[in-house]
Amino acid sequence: MKNTMIDYENLALLNEPFHDEYISSLNSVLKSGWYILGENVKKFETEFASYNNAANCIGVASGLDAITLSIAAFQFEIGSEIIVPSNTYVATILSVLQNYMKPVLVEPLIDTYNIDPAKIEASITKKTKAIVVVHLYGKSCCMDPIIALCKKYDLKLIEDCAQSHGAAYKNKNTGTFGDFGAFSFYPTKNLGALGDAGAVVCNDNDLAKTIRRLRNYGSDKKYYNELVGYNSRLDEIQAAFLSIKLKRLDEINKHKRNLASIYLNNLKGDYIKPVVDKDYFDVYHIFNIRHPKRDELKEYLLKNNIKTEIHYPVSPNNQTALKEMFKNQQFPISEEIHKTTLSLPISFFHTEDDVYRVIEVMNGF
Numbered sequence: 001m002k003n004t005m006i007d008y009e010n011l012a013l014l015n016e017p018f019h020d021e022y023i024s025s026l027n028s029v030l031k032s033g034w035y036i037l038g039e040n041v042k043k044f045e046t047e048f049a050s051y052n053n054a055a056n057c058i059g060v061a062s063g064l065d066a067i068t069l070s071i072a073a074f075q076f077e078i079g080s081e082i083i084v085p086s087n088t089y090v091a092t093i094l095s096v097l098q099n100y101m102k103p104v105l106v107e108p109l110i111d112t113y114n115i116d117p118a119k120i121e122a123s124i125t126k127k128t129k130a131i132v133v134v135h136l137y138g139k140s141c142c143m144d145p146i147i148a149l150c151k152k153y154d155l156k157l158i159e160d161c162a163q164s165h166g167a168a169y170k171n172k173n174t175g176t177f178g179d180f181g182a183f184s185f186y187p188t189k190n191l192g193a194l195g196d197a198g199a200v201v202c203n204d205n206d207l208a209k210t211i212r213r214l215r216n217y218g219s220d221k222k223y224y225n226e227l228v229g230y231n232s233r234l235d236e237i238q239a240a241f242l243s244i245k246l247k248r249l250d251e252i253n254k255h256k257r258n259l260a261s262i263y264l265n266n267l268k269g270d271y272i273k274p275v276v277d278k279d280y281f282d283v284y285h286i287f288n289i290r291h292p293k294r295d296e297l298k299e300y301l302l303k304n305n306i307k308t309e310i311h312y313p314v315s316p317n318n319q320t321a322l323k324e325m326f327k328n329q330q331f332p333i334s335e336e337i338h339k340t341t342l343s344l345p346i347s348f349f350h351t352e353d354d355v356y357r358v359i360e361v362m363n364g365f
C-alpha cells in the first residue's frame, strides 16, 4: 500500500460515482435531438441559481467567458480600468484585456491569498469602472470593505468564483455579493463538467437579459440581434452532467473540508497552512501550504509517490504575454506566494488514509 502513487487529481476516479447517471442522461440528450440551449440548460440554470440563492443563472461556455461577458455587459469605455488581484489565475486578467480595458493589479493578503481590501483604494482613479475579486483556492474574499468601496466610488463588482462553488462569507454564497458571479465548471473544479463550461449568476433581471443576449450572438429572438454578441453557450450535454453533480456539490465540499481539517490538525513543522476564520465557509478547491523550500519539498513528495501541484508557478506580471504591461511595477507578495506555494491532494476521490499518508511523509521532511 505504502508504495502506490497518490495522484494530485484523477478525473476518471473523481467522476466514477456519477457514471451511471451520466450515461443515462447522455442517452436522453442523444434521443432528444436537441443539443444547444434546450431544457437541460434551463433546468441547470434554475437549479444553480437556487443553490446560490440568486435570481438568475445564465450558462456560458467557460469560466473565462463568464468573466468576459460580465465585463462586456456594462459597455464601459475602451481603456477603462478594472481592478483585479495580482496573484489570480491569468484568465481573470485576460477577461479584462479581451474587453480592451486596462487590468490594474492589486496585491493580496499574504495569509488569505485574496485581494487586500486596504490596498484597493490607492489604485482607484477616475478611469476605474469595476473591481473583479477572485475567491481564490475556495475561500471568499473579505467582502464588507470591498462592497463599501464599490459604493463609495460607484464601481461595479464582479466575482470570479471559478474556485469557490458553495463557498460563503457571513453565510452568503460567493457570487451573490456583486453585480455578477462568474463560475467555471472546468473538470477539476468542485462542480466540474466533462469539458469546458461556465455560468454567470446575477440578481438583476436586466443584467441577466444582457448576458443571455451576449452569449448568443447578441440575440434572444432567432435571427434578430440587439447587441454585438459572442457564441458562448453552455451545451445541453454538459448542463445535464452538471445537474447530476450539483445534487452532490455539498457532499463534495464536505469531503474536501474534512480532508482539509485533517491536514490542518496534523501537519507539523514549518508549513504555513490556510487560515480558518468563523466568517468564512471555505470549500478548498485547492489546499495549499507554503514552505521556503517548496521545490525541494515537491521533489521529496514525488520520490515518496505523492504528486502535488503549484498554483501557480509564475505570477501574471511575469508571464511572457503580460510582462511588458507591468514592467515598472512590483508585486512582492504575489511573487512570494508563487515561489513558496504547494497544493496538496484533496480531490473527491482521495480518502482520509491518503491524506494521513501525505501528512506522515510531510512531517518527515
Ligand SMILES: Cc1ncc(COP(=O)(O)O)c(C=O)c1O
Residues within 6 Å of the ligand: 062, 063, 064, 065, 088, 089, 091, 092, 134, 160, 162, 163, 183, 184, 185, 186, 196, 197, 198
Ligand atoms: C480563478 C480562475 N478564474 C478563471 C478561470 C477560467 O475558467 P475556465 O478554465 O473555465 O475558462 C479559472 C480556471 O481555471 C480560474 O481558476
